Amino acid sequence: MTKMQMDERLLQYLMHDFQKGKKEALGEIMRLLYNDLYAYGLKILKDDALTKDCIQNLFYYLWIKRASLGTITKVKPYLLIALRREALKVKSSERKNDQQILSDAKLLRVSSREKELIDTQLSHEKWNQLQKVIASLSTKQREVIHLKFFEGMDAEEISQIMSIRLQSVYNLLSEALKTIRKHIVELSLIDLFFLSYLAF
Amino acid sequence: MSQFEEFEDLVNDDSFRDWILSDDSEHQIFWENWVNENPDKKIEVEQARKIILISAHKPQGLSNEEINTEVDKLFQRIEKSRPKLFIQRPFIQWAAAAVMLLGVASIFYFLIPFQNEPAFLTESTQNGEQKVITLEDGTKVTLNVSSQLSYPKKFGKNKRDVKLDGEAFFEVVKDEKRPFTVNAGVLDVQVLGTTFNVSNYNEDEQVDVELLTGAVMVKLSDTDTNGIIPLRIQEKFSFQKTPGNWSIDKIASEKQVDWQNGTLYFSSTPLDRIFREMERWFDTEIDIRNKTLLPMRFTGTFEDPTLDSVLEGIGFILDFNYSINDDKVIIEFSE
Numbered sequence: 424m425t426k427m428q429m430d431e432r433l434l435q436y437l438m439h440d441f442q443k444g445k446k447e448a449l450g451e452i453m454r455l456l457y458n459d460l461y462a463y464g465l466k467i468l469k470d471d472a473l474t475k476d477c478i479q480n481l482f483y484y485l486w487i488k489r490a491s492l493g494t495i496t497k498v499k500p501y502l503l504i505a506l507r508r509e510a511l512k513v514k515s516s517e518r519k520n521d522q523q524i525l526s527d528a529k530l531l532r533v534s535s536r537e538k539e540l541i542d543t544q545l546s547h548e549k550w551n552q553l554q555k556v557i558a559s560l561s562t563k564q565r566e567v568i569h570l571k572f573f574e575g576m577d578a579e580e581i582s583q584i585m586s587i588r589l590q591s592v593y594n595l596l597s598e599a600l601k602t603i604r605k606h607i608v609e610l611s612l613i614d615l616f617f618l619s620y621l622a623f
Numbered sequence: 624m625s626q627f628e629e630f631e632d633l634v635n636d637d638s639f640r641d642w643i644l645s646d647d648s649e650h651q652i653f654w655e656n657w658v659n660e661n662p663d664k665k666i667e668v669e670q671a672r673k674i675i676l677i678s679a680h681k682p683q684g685l686s687n688e689e690i691n692t693e694v695d696k697l698f699q700r701i702e703k704s705r706p707k708l709f710i711q712r713p714f715i716q717w718a719a720a721a722v723m724l725l726g727v728a729s730i731f732y733f734l735i736p737f738q739n740e741p742a743f744l745t746e747s748t749q750n751g752e753q754k755v756i757t758l759e760d761g762t763k764v765t766l767n768v769s770s771q772l773s774y775p776k777k778f779g780k781n782k783r784d785v786k787l788d789g790e791a792f793f794e795v796v797k798d799e800k801r802p803f804t805v806n807a808g809v810l811d812v813q814v815l816g817t818t819f820n821v822s823n824y825n826e827d828e829q830v831d832v833e834l835l836t837g838a839v840m841v842k843l844s845d846t847d848t849n850g851i852i853p854l855r856i857q858e859k860f861s862f863q864k865t866p867g868n869w870s871i872d873k874i875a876s877e878k879q880v881d882w883q884n885g886t887l888y889f890s891s892t893p894l895d896r897i898f899r900e901m902e903r904w905f906d907t908e909i910d911i912r913n914k915t916l917l918p919m920r921f922t923g924t925f926e927d928p929t930l931d932s933v934l935e936g937i938g939f940i941l942d943f944n945y946s947i948n949d950d951k952v953i954i955e956f957s958e
Contacts, residue, residue: 436940440923446701447890450694451922457693458684475693482697487704572675600631604670 434498467510564599633671643675747771750906761796792820811842832860887925905930912955
């Protein structure tokens with residue numbers, strides 16, 4: 424049994440316990456998946472506090488609706504989808520409230536932790552270079568890359584999570600890779616790590 | 624053999640990814656040969672290698688501590704949304720409280736001097752046995768497996784002191800003039816009238832005090848510390864015997880102290896502690912063949928458990944096989 428399968432089995436067991444009203448089981452699910460959800464939420468929202476709020480809301484709604492959730496066969500993908508929905512809701516309401524802030528500046532907002540790392544280790548020149556790469560990728564392209572490489576999901580799972588057609592997943596992935604490839608030659612591996620922090 | 628014309632084909636190929644990311648990939652020989660035979664693909668390979676390496680690099684997330692804070696936040700919100708279940712009834716002589724102490728030391732003598740040197744009685748239980756004792760003042764004590772309670776035949780004028788090794792559930796009759804104290808080795812638990820659970824097994828490293836309702840005070844016997852810690856409803860006090868640290872957390876579930884009704888409860892409990900508790904509960908000996916996996920933790924509740932059902936439940940999750948021979952359980956983790 425692979426680690427991924429074992430994790431999923433543990434999650435299903437905890438899910439079952441939680442749906443019977445065991446709060447602690449829900450807490451355990453939150454602990455196990457927190458950083459995966461956080462990484463994904465951060466990619467969509469670009470904001471540390473908003474992402475944490477979204478995760479809080481997600482788990483709170485799960486608790487409230489536990490009786491009507493039914494049997495969930497794939498816990499992690501299910502929670503990623505739910506978080507995505509929640510994050511997009513927040514994002515669209517924010518957009519209505521504050522159209523201007525959400526232009527290009529918003530795209531590159533990073534958590535304070537990452538900002539600190541970048542400030543200490545990245546030259547201004549490299550930073551501009553990375554911005555160019557990121558700007559040439561669409562939000563959807565970045566999301567596909569994140570799910571494919573960070574979450575290790577296959578195209579079919581990605582198409583379910585993002586609710587897009589399978590062919591669109593392949594297209595997005597291929598376009599994104601082509602764009603990154605152009606810049607790969609100029610950037611060192613270390614710089615590329617920063618790209619992964621910022622973009623995916 | 625498939626052709627890898629494009630950089631993209633390489634990036635998307637599972638065996639190529641595996642070769643890049645793991646030290647002892649089964650695809651190593653294949654890809655080393657392929658690279659040698661296709662020198663014109665050198666740039667593509669290098670680009671693909673880079674993109675795989677960066678994309679497999681997970682951004683730093685929250686620390687365990689920060690995550691625990693988030694979980695606590697969730698629990699607080701859940702608690703707020705929940706209607707209070709218990710109603711105060713002041714005319715009732717029983718204040719309800721439950722306290723659980725796990726794993727305390729020293730059985731040898733009483734630390735607390737008793738007034739008028741009252742005569743002492745001792746009741747004890749074996750593995751797998753439980754017993755109900757009624758004290759002179761009407762206080763009811765349910766002894767859990769493999770435990771011992773020492774108490775005076777008649778309590779003094781201004782205090783009621785007992786000593787416990789192992790685990791017991793107390794229903795103390797209220798008497799404001801005579802506080803009731805349970806000595807559990809490194810800790811004293813003091814109450815006026817309340818319902819609580821104390822568990823004090825020598826072999827456990829950690830002491831837990833869990834208060835469901837009512838109020839108790841935990842007193843560290845260590846004179847240097849001189850600390851008296853009041854516990855509030857739904858709080859859990861944990862004391863590490865070495866190095867002597869303590870902390871207070873929110874309680875997970877009332878099931879935690881529901882052993883009298885046959886509930887076995889684990890909440891993120893380390894596996895070695897689970898096995899010790901099972902040994903006492905089922906009067907058995909558990910032998911673990913490969914101990915490297917013992918730091919794993921398990922969360923779950925077993926109602927009316929049997930040795931088989933608990934082993935099967937935990938074994939299913941943590942992936943081990945077991946066999947039961949006579950009074951002995953042998954556990955073998957899957958590699």
